[in-house]
Amino acid sequence: MSTGVVHRAMGDPVHNGMVPxxxxxxxxxxxxxxxxxxxxxxxxxxxxxxxxxxxxxxxxxxxxxxxxxxxxxxxxxxxxxxxxxxxxxxxxxxxxxxxxxxxxxxKATETLDGPLNEGALIEVNDYLRHMEADAFAALLQRVPDMSRKVFNLFAIDGFGHQEIAQMLGISEGTSKWHVANARQTLQKAIAQLTGQTTTKTAIR
Missing domain, CATH: 1.10.1740.10 (RNA polymerase sigma factor, region 2, helix turn helix motif)
Known part of the structure; x- marks a missing residue:
């Protein structure tokens, strides 16, 4: 699994040993x-x-x-x-x-609209890390279904593109596209929420 997981600080609650x-x-x-x-x-x-x-x-x-x-x-x-x-x-x-x-x-497989620019994205890591689970889940609802699932697997739950491709029956390139698409959507959503216009590198 990928090591670049961002979820712990702002994502899912942990039951912390409540299941003895x-x-x-x-x-x-x-x-x-x-x-x-x-x-x-x-x-x-x-x-x-x-x-x-x-x-x-x-x-x-x-x-x-x-x-x-x-x-x-x-x-x-x-x-x-x-x-x-x-x-x-x-x-x-x-x-x-x-x-x-x-x-x-x-259902028919989603079609891709072409390559995405992974640059020109606002820096959102710190913003996401401090979000509560409910707010983060609500923000993710703005991302298209397939891209949201791939982004969850890659950036939140720590799976690599090869693993995701095998799990979902897609190519690694398609997996990367969906992560980039999710990042771009989140960048726009966070820019609206924070009023930011500066563009930097986003979730890695």
Missing amino acids: ESLIARCLREEPKAQYEMYRALYGMMMAICRRYERNPQDAVARMNQGFLKILTNLDKRRPDVPFELWTRRIMINTVIDEFRKERQR
């Missing part, structure tokens, strides 16, 4: 109360991820519930050496991408 191994053990025994406790503990993180990827709030809730069901049904397959937070985050991301693949098969 004792609770996981109770969920493995399929105790309804334990499952509800885990749902509440993971809710903020799961919803933040789904809202970043899905424009429609109902779709975000649907993906969150699908992902949580996968978390419960795959608890017995979790590797003990993998931190629980990382494991649950990956399941949520995979759930969103799997549903996107299914939807993409039912």
Whole structure:
């Protein structure tokens, strides 16, 4: 995975150890109360991820519930050496991408409008890093669907272009185009919000 991830300071909530191994053990025994406790503990993180990827709030809730069901049904397959937070985050991301693949098969593939200039973009890293999850998710809604998903995978969740190309069934060049398109859209949106006109380099 790519190392240039910008999400931690301004992105998804972290449950910070609120899911102890004792609770996981109770969920493995399929105790309804334990499952509800885990749902509440993971809710903020799961919803933040789904809202970043899905424009429609109902779709975000649907993906969150699908992902949580996968978390419960795959608890017995979790590797003990993998931190629980990382494991649950990956399941949520995979759930969103799997549903996107299914939807993409039912629709025509987006066409690209030509090369984008990755220069002349305002410096937005500091701006994004200090945003709350809700505000950041709202800003991302201005980005076209495909570009938003690729940008999320690359700049927020740390996947490389080769990984993204394999996940979404696109070329690496197309993945890079969508990241540039998302950057350009975010640059314009942030310029409107802040009143900035100076143009520099953006999210890397």
